[in-house]
Amino acid sequence: MSFLDLDERLVELAGKIDLVYSPLADVKVFPADVDVTLVEGAITNSENEEMARLIRKNSRIVIAFGDCATTGNVTAMRNSVPLADVQKRSYIDLADKNPRIPDDHINLAQLLTTAHPLHEMIKIDAWLHGCPPTADEIWFALTELLEGRMPVLPPQYMKYG
C-alpha cells in the first residue's frame, strides 16, 4: 500500500514501466521474463517458498521490499517458539469454535518450521527497509533502477521499523 504513497510520482512511473503482476492486478500466473520484482513479506509457508523460487527464476532483479522481506520482522517473532506450540495457541487455545489445527495440505499451504527473510531462500539483489518503506525510499530505488543502477540505499533512506 505504501507504494501508493508515491502519489503523483505514480503517473510519471506509469509512463516508464509496465506493471505485469501485483496483488492488486488480476493476473493469475506470475509471468516470465520480468525485469524487476519487488517482493514483500517473509517466507513462512510452502506456498511462499514456491512463489519465491518462481519469482527468482522469472526475474532479472529481485528486491526485498520492507522489513518482513529483509529481516523476517514480526512474522519471525514466532521463530523462538516451537511450531507446534504456535499452532496450538492460534488454532486451539484461542479458537472461538471448532478448535483444530489445519492439516489439509492439499488445499492449504504448509507452515514452515520458521519464517525466513527472503535472502535465506533465494538470491536477492537489493533491500528496501521500513515497515512500510517510505515513498521517498521507494522512489529512490525505482529511479536508480530506471537509470540502470542497482540501488544501494544511502543512510538517509535507511529506516528499520
Added chain:
Amino acid sequence: MPVVTFSIDGEQYSATEGENILEIARDHKIHIPTLCFLDGLSTLGACRLCLVEIEGTPKLFPACTTKPTEGMVIRTNTDRLKKYRKMIVEMLASEGNHQCAVCIVNGHCELQDLAYEVGLDHVRFPYLYPDKSLDATHKDFVMDRNRCVLCTRCVRVCHEVEAAHVWDIAGRGINCEIIADMNQPWGTSPSCTSCGKCVRVCPTGALFEKGAAVGEMHKERGFVKFIVNARKKREWVRVAPEDE
C-alpha cells in the same frame, strides 16, 4: 602533564598523556562508532566497534581503552575497520530478537543508528531467534532480554553510579544474560532502588518504562556524565542532549 603528539586519519593532534583515543577523537569531532562505551562509566572494550588501526602492528585496538603514545599513527576508518564494524552489527542483529516495527524505542535506538551507519541492508548470518524471557515484575520498568545487546551499561551504572549492583551477567558465551540479584524476578529484588538509571542508559529497548507505546520511549543518557562530574569534579554542567 606531559603532552603527546600523534596523528589520527592523517591529521596531527596532541593531547595530555592518559587520555584515550576515543575521548581525543570526540574532542576533535572525529566520529568513531561505539556501543558499550558510555561517558561516565568505566570502559570495557567489549563491543569492538571502536577498534582502530595503529601503524606498525597488525593488531586492532579499542579506541576507548587505548592511549596514544608519541608519534603514534592511528586510523579510524579504513576499509578493513568498516567491514568489521558491519559484521559486528550483523552479529548483534542476528543474536537477539530485534523487531524494530514493534519496539518501544524505534527511532531512538543505538543499535538502529549503528545499522544505518554501517549500511546494514541485510544480515548475512542466520538469525538465531533465541528463546529469551521478558521480566515485567518491576512496578515501573520492564526488562526484555530479547532486545538486549549485552553491552553491560546497566550493570556498570548500577554498580558504579547507583552502587546497588542489582544487575550482573549469568551464563557463558551466546547464553549470557543480564540477571537481577540472585537471578530472580526484578520486582522481588531487595537491592533495586528503582532509580531508573539502567533504563536510561540502555542503548536499545531492552529496558523501558511501563506505559510507553511503540516508538515513544526517548532515552537521555548524558546524565551519567553529569552525575560523575558533579561528584568527582564538583562541576554542575549539564550537557545538552544534542551535544552528547
Added chain:
Amino acid sequence: MTIEDLRECAEKEQARQAQFTHRILYCSSAGCVSSGCDAVKAGLRKAIDELGLSKKCEMIGTGCLGLCGEGPLVFVQTDRTLYQHVDEKSARRIVEEHIGQGKRVEDYAVDLNDAFFASQKKIVLENMGRINAESIEEYIASEGYEALAKALTEMSPEDVIAEVRKSGLRGRGGAGYPTGLKWDIVRKGVADQKYIVCNADEGDPGAFMDRSVLEGDPHRVLEGMALAGYAVGATQGFVYARAEYPLAIDRLKTAIKQAERFGILGNRIFESGFNFRIDIRIGAGAFVCGEETALLRSVMGRRGRPKVRPPYPSEKGLWDKPTVINNVETFANIAPIIREGSAWFAGIGTPKSTGTKVFALAGKINRTGLVEVPMGIPLRKIIFDIGGGTPEGTEFKAAQTGGPSGGCIPKEHLDLPVDYESLPTVGSIMGSGGMIVMDSTSDMVDVAKYFMEFCMDESCGKCVPCRVGTRHIHGMLDKIVRGEATEVDFEFLKETCVMVKETSLCGLGQSAPNPVLSTIRFFEQEYTSKLISAHEFNGTGLSPLSGAKES
C-alpha cells in the same frame, strides 16, 4: 630451617632410603588411578607383607611415568625396570620374582632403551619415577629446595632474575613470553604489595601436563613460585587450580602444609628476611579462566572475564598490584635453572627456544602419554619415535598442537622443529603442550567443528566477535558437515574466521578460528568436497536452512 638443616634432612632421607635393597614405585597419577593403580598398590603391599619383604623393600607412589596408555605402571627404581599393564596378580609376581628372587618379570617389562624413553630429556619431569609425590623429605633428598636456599643465601633478587633471563626460559603456557623479562617488569614496579600467581587452570582438551607435574612433584612448583617471589619482591602466591583436578589439589595442599612445617614457606625463610606464603584458589571450570586477566579476576572472587590489556598483570594485576603470572611448567623449570645455572639450561633446545617442553600425546597414536623433549626436536620424532606412530592400518594425517587455540600440522611439515618460532609459520602455536594426533580415519571438518564447539561453549560472552562469531562459525561448519552449504557459505566462513581472529578481545576469541583456518589451509579439499552448488537453489547464493522443507 637453615641451609644446614636442609642438607641434614637430605642426608637423613638418603640414608633411610639406603636401608632398602629395593624401591618399588607405582604410578599414582590420575591416569593410572583411573586404570586401577589402587588395586595394584594393595596387591604390592599385600605381597610385600606376606613374603616378609617389608624390611628389604619400600613401596611408594610416584608421579606420572609417561606411558599413560599402558597403565597401571610399576617401576622398580633400584635396577630401573618398568612394568606395564600391572594388575593385582602381576603385582604379586613382581614382588615374588623380581624382589624376592632377583628375576625380572619379562611378561610385563617395558624396554627402557626404546625411543620412547631414549629420545626424551627430563627436567620438569625429572622426579617422576624417582620420588614419593607426597613426601617433602624425598623431594629434599633429590636436591629439592636447594635452589631456593642457594638464592636466599648467596644471590640477590637481581641475580635470580639475571639467571632466569640468561637461561632464555619462555612462558610454557603457550605464548612464550620471556619469563625473566616479565619478572623484571614486576621487580621494577613500585608497590607495597606484589603477587605471584601460578596458572594451573589447564583447560585444553587432551592436555594433562600441568596436572601431572602437580600430582607428581608439587614441591617443584612451590619452589619455583618462592624463587619468583624472592626475585620480584612478592610475599604472597596463589595457585589457581581447576576443580577438575582434585588429586593435584590434594597433593598441592599436602605439599604446602609440609613446606610450612619445615619453615620453607612462611616467615624468614632460610633465616633470610624473605617471607612467602602460598594459597590455593580453585577454579569453577571455565576454560576462559586460563586467560591471565580472567584468571586474576577469578582469584579476586569476581566473574572470570578477560579485560583489555594493557595494562598487563605485570603492571596492574591482582588488586591492581604488580603480579607475576606463570604457568605450572614455567615455575617447574625455575629450580633446576638456579641450581644448575643458566648456561646449562640455555644449552638445551634451540638458541631462541631453550630448555625442554612437556607434551601430552593423545588421539590416534600408539603410545598415549606424557613426554618431555628438548625444544627444536622434529615433530616426526615425537610422533613416530616416541609416540610409536598411528595405529596399524592407518596413516598419519595431522597433529594438532595448542588445543582449541592451535592448528593442525599436516604430514608435509613433519620435519618442522617444535619450537616457539617454527610452529607459527605453519599456522599453529606451541600452546601449553597438548598434542592430538589425527590419522587417515579423521575427518578434518569434524575436527574443526569439535574445537569450535568447545570455544563456543567456553566463550565468556564479553566481546561480540567471540560470543556471536564462534556460534555462527560453528553453525556454518555444521552446515558444511550436513552437506547443505554452498561455495558462497564457504567464502563467508573464511571471512568470518579472519574477522573473529582479528577483532576478539582476548586470546580465546583471537585463536578460536585457528583450527578452522589451519584445516582449510591444509585440507581445503575436505571442505570443498562437501559443498553444493549455489546455482542449485534458483540462482540463490545461499542454500535453504535446514528444516525449511518440513512443517
